[in-house]
Amino acid sequence: xxVLSIGGKKNFKFDTHIVVDKVDFTENKELELNSxxxxxxxxxxxxxxxxxxxxxxxxEYENRIHVIxxxxxxxxxxxxxxxxxxxxxxGNKHLKWLEFMNSRLILAKRLxxxxxxxxxxxxxxxxxxxxLLCDDIFDEENFIANFIWQxxxxxxxxxxxxxxxxxxxxxxxxxxxxxxxxxxxxxxDYIKNTYKNPDNDPRGPWRSCSLYRAKxxxxxxxxxxxxxxxxxxxxxxxxxxxxxxxxNRIYWGKDGNGVPSKKVFLFESVGRKPTNLILGKDVCxxxxxxxxLKEIFGNREIFQHPKPVKLMKFLLQIFVKKDSIILDFFAxxxxxxxxxLELNRDDNGKRKFILCQNNENNICMSVTYxxxxxxxxxxxxxxxxxxxxxxxANLKYFKQT
Ligand SMILES: C[S@@+](CC[C@H](N)C(=O)[O-])C[C@H]1O[C@@H](n2cnc3c(N)ncnc32)[C@H](O)[C@@H]1O
Numbered sequence: 001x002x003v004l005s006i007g008g009k010k011n012f013k014f015d016t017h018i019v020v021d022k023v024d025f026t027e028n029k030e031l032e033l034n035s036x037x038x039x040x041x042x043x044x045x046x047x048x049x050x051x052x053x054x055x056x057x058x059x060e061y062e063n064r065i066h067v068i069x070x071x072x073x074x075x076x077x078x079x080x081x082x083x084x085x086x087x088x089x090x091g092n093k094h095l096k097w098l099e100f101m102n103s104r105l106i107l108a109k110r111l112x113x114x115x116x117x118x119x120x121x122x123x124x125x126x127x128x129x130x131x132l133l134c135d136d137i138f139d140e141e142n143f144i145a146n147f148i149w150q151x152x153x154x155x156x157x158x159x160x161x162x163x164x165x166x167x168x169x170x171x172x173x174x175x176x177x178x179x180x181x182x183x184x185x186x187x188x189d190y191i192k193n194t195y196k197n198p199d200n201d202p203r204g205p206w207r208s209c210s211l212y213r214a215k216x217x218x219x220x221x222x223x224x225x226x227x228x229x230x231x232x233x234x235x236x237x238x239x240x241x242x243x244x245x246x247x248n249r250i251y252w253g254k255d256g257n258g259v260p261s262k263k264v265f266l267f268e269s270v271g272r273k274p275t276n277l278i279l280g281k282d283v284c285x286x287x288x289x290x291x292x293l294k295e296i297f298g299n300r301e302i303f304q305h306p307k308p309v310k311l312m313k314f315l316l317q318i319f320v321k322k323d324s325i326i327l328d329f330f331a332x333x334x335x336x337x338x339x340x341l342e343l344n345r346d347d348n349g350k351r352k353f354i355l356c357q358n359n360e361n362n363i364c365m366s367v368t369y370x371x372x373x374x375x376x377x378x379x380x381x382x383x384x385x386x387x388x389x390x391x392x393a394n395l396k397y398f399k400q401t
Contacts (some may be wrong), residue, residue, distance in 0.1 A: 023055045024401045031369060031397035033376050035390060044354045045372065047364040048400025050329040054107035054354035056398075057327075058170065061354070065111045066318060066324035069336050071307060072101060091219060094129050104329065105137050111327065115178040117319050120170045121307065127168050138172040138201060142178065145171045149311060150280040152287075167286075169278075169315060169385040182318055184272030187282060195266045195330045199251060205286065206252055208261035213234050226256035274318045284308035290382075293333060296374055298382030303333040303367050311337035322349040331355035334368040341391040369397060 016365035025222050026048060044051040075097040079260070108118060118138070122130050127146075135143065147169035173179045195205035217233025234241060237384060244250050289306040293299075312335050314328060320343070328336035344381040355372075357364040378390030 001263045003057050014077055015346040020052060020055050022278070023052050025053070025056050025398040026401045028397045032397075033393070033395040034396050035376050036392040038392075039350070039394060041352060041394065042396045043215075043340075043352050043372075044396055044398065045331075045334075045337075045364070045369055046354070046356045046398045047359050047399075048398070049358050050356045051104060051107070052400055053329060054104060054111065056400075057111060057354065061111050061325070061327075063111070063113055064325060065327045065354075066113055066116050066321065067319050068108050068112065068116070068327045068329070069121075069312065069315060070108075070118070070328060070330045071332060072330045073097075073190045074123045076123075077125075077126050094126065097126060098129055098133055102133060102137070102259075104132065108327075108329070109137060111176060114175050115180065116174045117174050117179060118174075119147075119315055121316075122170060123168060124164060127170070129163070131171060134170060134172050138174070142173045142176045143171075144173055144176060147171060147276050147278055147315070147374040151285055153280060153285050179319070182273070182320075184274055184314070184317055185271055186266075186269055187272075191266065193221060198254065199249065201263065201265075203265050206263040206265045211241075211250070211260055211262050222260065224252040224256055224260065225337040226252070226265045228252075228257050230260060267357055276313065278311070283311040283314045289335065292335075293371075295383045296371055296379060297382045303363065308331040309335055309339050309342060312336055313343055314382070316340070316343060316359075320349075320351060322347065323351060325352045325354065327354045327356075329356035331357040331368050332363070334371040337368075337372050341375055341393055344393070345391045 025048065026319070032324075046056065048056075075093070077093065105118075112118065120130065120134070131143075132148070149167050149169060150165055151167045152165040155165065186273060186289050191205075194207045196207075197205045211234055212232055213235035214233070217235070218237055219231060219233050220238050220241075221229055221231045222234075222245070238243065244262060250257055250260050251263050252260055285308070286305055288310070289308040290300040290304075293302060293306055316336075316339055320326065326336065331337070334355060337353045339356050340351050343349055344351055355368060357368045359365065372395060374390075374392050376393045376395065379385070379388055381388050
């Protein structure tokens with residue numbers, strides 16, 4: 001039993017034994033997509049309430065999902081989107097939302113592999129309740145990070161008070177000791193500003209790195225090709241320094257008399273370690289997600305506030321392997337599916353996605369499925385009229401019956 005204090009109610013107990021009556025999903029063969037003939041496996045789209053979808057997946061996918069990303073309704077208390085975002089009952093704003101999340105997160109945990117992780121998008125309406133709930137379900141020890149994403153560029157001038165320009169992505173592991181992390185590719189602007197090639201080294205651009213060491217240095221003389229002698233507290237042993245010089249890995253400045261530094265080549269970069277601060281300029285802002293939908297559908301109002309694909313790729317890249325199965329059970333417009341397909345295209349991966357979406361306002365069929373179909377088959381960009389090539393993949397569509 002989980003125990004929490006919510007809305008002043010002390011020791012609130014969630015039921016952790018979730019039972020649903022009948023779970024039936026039927027495949028709609030007419031919606032199947034087969035554009036990757038070299039692959040016999042399928043991505044899945046499940047139309048139905050995700051409580052049932054998670055139960056349905058249990059048979060085949062228990063302990064098999066590597067990464068779960070979800071973007072549930074934030075419980076803003078408004079219903080101005082194409083989906084419900086108001087869980088108010090009996091005067092308690094948070095209780096029903098937490099019960100709703102609790103039952104689904106318990107099932108989600110069972111689907112995760114031992115080294116699996118879950119990422120949950122949220123804003124300040126429920127962030128703090130969600131953190132407590134996740135501590136309860138996944139255990140505080142398995143908290144990995146609270147990513148802070150700058151989703152807006154500037155404040156809304158028509159609003160009073162402090163504009164929030166951030167959202168959050170809470171991340172938990174099933175077992176943190178088993179999780180592995182990938183480094184991220186270096187940012188384009190960082191490469192441009194940092195890596196240069198003033199000596200036209202055939203190995204390509206490099207950044208300079210100090211050769212001095214403050215602690216336990218080794219002092220000896222080195223001589224530049226122009227004959228200038230440098231006696232400094234070096235970072236390298238005499239032997240290793242000789243190897244660096246031999247391999248043309250020391251830069252002696254434009255005229256050969258500058259302070260020597262080590263060349264670190266771009267091709268050798270191991271990428272950058274992820275941090276929990278995600279700047280909009282690096283992964284796009286909220287409005288970019290809407291622009292992406294406009295390019296695909298010609299209408300950004302078809303679905304409000306989809307996440308930008310770049311943000312999804314950023315988050316997934318930290319954890320996924322080339323063959324990971326990725327689940328999103330609040331799929332919305334299907335951004336996670338597009339991100340997985342693009343990651344596969346970028347590195348020849350064989351990742352698979354499973355998306356679950358109910359059919360309120362026909363979202364699953366007319367937005368989620370339609371978007372995936374266009375990304376897989378190719379489509380005309382509605383903003384510039386150019387054809388965007390498809391990313392070959394296979395998809396099966398199941399509907400709750
Ligand atoms: C915030 S949106 C997700 C947006 C998505 N990340 C994107 O980029 O488009 C949440 C979605 O979850 C769906 N949803 C809400 N409750 C659900 C449920 N019980 N089962 C399945 N889908 C649900 C809503 O219809 C909505 O499309």
